[in-house]
Amino acid sequence: MKKLVIFSLMSVLVNQLVAQNSGVPYPEGYKEYKHIKTMIIKPEHPQAEIFEGIHHIYANDKAYDGYKDGKFIDGSVIVLDYLQYEDKNHTIYETSRNYVAVMHKDEKKYKNTQGWGYEAFSEDSKDKRLVVDVNKMCANCHGTKKDSGYIFSTIRK
Amino acid sequence: MKKLVIFSLMSVLVNQLVAQNSGVPYPEGYKEYKHIKTMIIKPEHPQAEIFEGIHHIYANDKAYDGYKDGKFIDGSVIVLDYLQYEDKNHTIYETSRNYVAVMHKDEKKYKNTQGWGYEAFSEDSKDKRLVVDVNKMCANCHGTKKDSGYIFSTIRK
Numbered sequence: 001m002k003k004l005v006i007f008s009l010m011s012v013l014v015n016q017l018v019a020q021n022s023g024v025p026y027p028e029g030y031k032e033y034k035h036i037k038t039m040i041i042k043p044e045h046p047q048a049e050i051f052e053g054i055h056h057i058y059a060n061d062k063a064y065d066g067y068k069d070g071k072f073i074d075g076s077v078i079v080l081d082y083l084q085y086e087d088k089n090h091t092i093y094e095t096s097r098n099y100v101a102v103m104h105k106d107e108k109k110y111k112n113t114q115g116w117g118y119e120a121f122s123e124d125s126k127d128k129r130l131v132v133d134v135n136k137m138c139a140n141c142h143g144t145k146k147d148s149g150y151i152f153s154t155i156r157k
Numbered sequence: 158m159k160k161l162v163i164f165s166l167m168s169v170l171v172n173q174l175v176a177q178n179s180g181v182p183y184p185e186g187y188k189e190y191k192h193i194k195t196m197i198i199k200p201e202h203p204q205a206e207i208f209e210g211i212h213h214i215y216a217n218d219k220a221y222d223g224y225k226d227g228k229f230i231d232g233s234v235i236v237l238d239y240l241q242y243e244d245k246n247h248t249i250y251e252t253s254r255n256y257v258a259v260m261h262k263d264e265k266k267y268k269n270t271q272g273w274g275y276e277a278f279s280e281d282s283k284d285k286r287l288v289v290d291v292n293k294m295c296a297n298c299h300g301t302k303k304d305s306g307y308i309f310s311t312i313r314k
Contacts, residue, residue: 031312032221035192038213038251045247056195064189083314090202092249094195094313155188156251157240 022134024104024119026126030079033058036067037156040085040092054085054094057153063105072115072149076105097123099130103142103151113139114150179291181261181276183283187236190215193224194313197242197249211242211251214310220262229272229306233262254280256287260299260308270296271307 027033036057043052058079059067066072080101083094100121107115118138120130131137142150184190193214200209215236216224223229237258240251261267261274275295277287288294299307 032191034189035213035215038195038211040197040249042247042249048247054195056192058192090199090205092197092199097314157254 021129022117022119022131023109024102024117026121027060027077027079027100027102027104030058030060030077030081030100033060033077033079034064036064036078036153051082053082053098054092055083056081066105066149067151067153067155070149072105072151074106076103078103078151078153099123114143114146116142116150118142178286179274179276179288180266181259181274183278184217184234184236184257184259184261187215187217187234187238187257190217190234190236191221193221193235193310208239210239210255211249212237212239214238223262223306224308224310224312227306229262229308231263231265233260235260235308235310256280271300271303273299273307275299 036059038054038056040054041048041051045052058081060075060077062073063076063078066076082098082101084096084098085092086095102117102119102121104110104117104119105115106117110117113134116139118131118134122128122130142152145152148154193216195211195213197211198205198208202209215238217232217234219230220233220235223233239255239258241253241255242249242251256277256279258277259275261276262272263274264272267274270291273296275288275291279285279287299309302309305311
C-alpha cells in the first residue's frame with residue numbers, strides 16, 4: 001500500500017513537471033547563430049513589464065533559411081536574447097541578461113501551438129524555465145502571424 | 158610626345174587612385190558573420206559627427222577566433238555596420254545605413270598600419286569608399302590598442 005501511495009505521488013509530480021516543461025532545449029551556442037535584428041523596448045512601452053530592454057534576435061541555419069523563404073522546417077530555432085541596457089555618457093549599451101527566449105520548430109511535438117515550442121530561460125540559467133502558460137504567454141499572440149510562419153520579426157535592412 | 162604626355166597623365170591618375178583605394182574588399186555577406194556586440198551613439202556624444210547611430214559589429218570566422226584568443230590572423234575581417242535609428246512609440250529600432258566600416262587583417266599588405274587595412278563604404282554602396290586618410294581616420298586611434306590586437310570591442314556578455 002505504502003509503495004502504491006509513493007508511486008501515485010511520484011506520478012503526480014512527474015505529470016506536473018512534464019506539464020511545466022515545454023521540452024524546448026536550451027539553445028547552446030546561440031550567440032554564434034545568424035543575427036536577425038536588434039530593438040530596444042523602453043520603460044514607457046505598454047509591454048515593458050515583459051519586454052523592456054535591448055534584445056537581439058538570432059536564427060540557426062534552418063531558421064535563417066525560413067526568414068528568407070517563409071518556410072520554417074523542423075529544427076528551426078529562433079532565439080531572442082533579452083538584456084538590460086545602460087544609457088550613459090551619450091551611449092546606449094547592453095548589460096546583464098534578463099532572459100533567453102526560444103522558439104523551436106517541431107510540427108509533431110508542438111502541434112497544439114502551430115508547430116512551435118516556446119520557452120524562456122531566466123538570466124544566465126540553462127534550466128530555470130519561465131514559460132508556465134504557453135498559450136497565454138506566447139502562442140496566442142504568435143498564432144495571429146500565420147502568414148509569416150508565426151514569426152513577428154524580419155531580417156533587418 | 159603626345160603619347161608620352163597621355164601615359165604620364167594616366168600614371169599620375171592611377172597613382173592617385175591607388176593612393177585613395179585601401180584595397181580592402183567590400184565584405185560580401187557580412188550580415189551572416191558572427192555578431193559581436195551592438196551600441197548606440199547619441200547625438201550629444203563627442204564623436205557623434207562620425208559615429209552617431211546604432212552600430213552592430215560582426216566578425217568572420219577567423220576574426221571571431223581572434224576575439225576569443227586575442228590573435229587576429231591574416232584574413233580576419235571585422236565589420237561595423239553603422240545605421241541610423243528611430244526613437245518612436247517607446248522603441249528604438251534601426252533604419253537606413255550610414256556606412257559599412259571594415260577592418261581587414263593582412264600583415265604584409267598593411268604593414269604601415271599595424272597589419273590592419275581600413276575602409277568604409279558609403280550607405281549601401283559596395284564601391285563608394287570613404288577613407289581618404291587612413292592614419293588620421295583609423296589607424297592612429299586603433300594603434301593605441303596594441304594589447305588587444307588593435308581592436309576596441311570585445312564579445313558582449
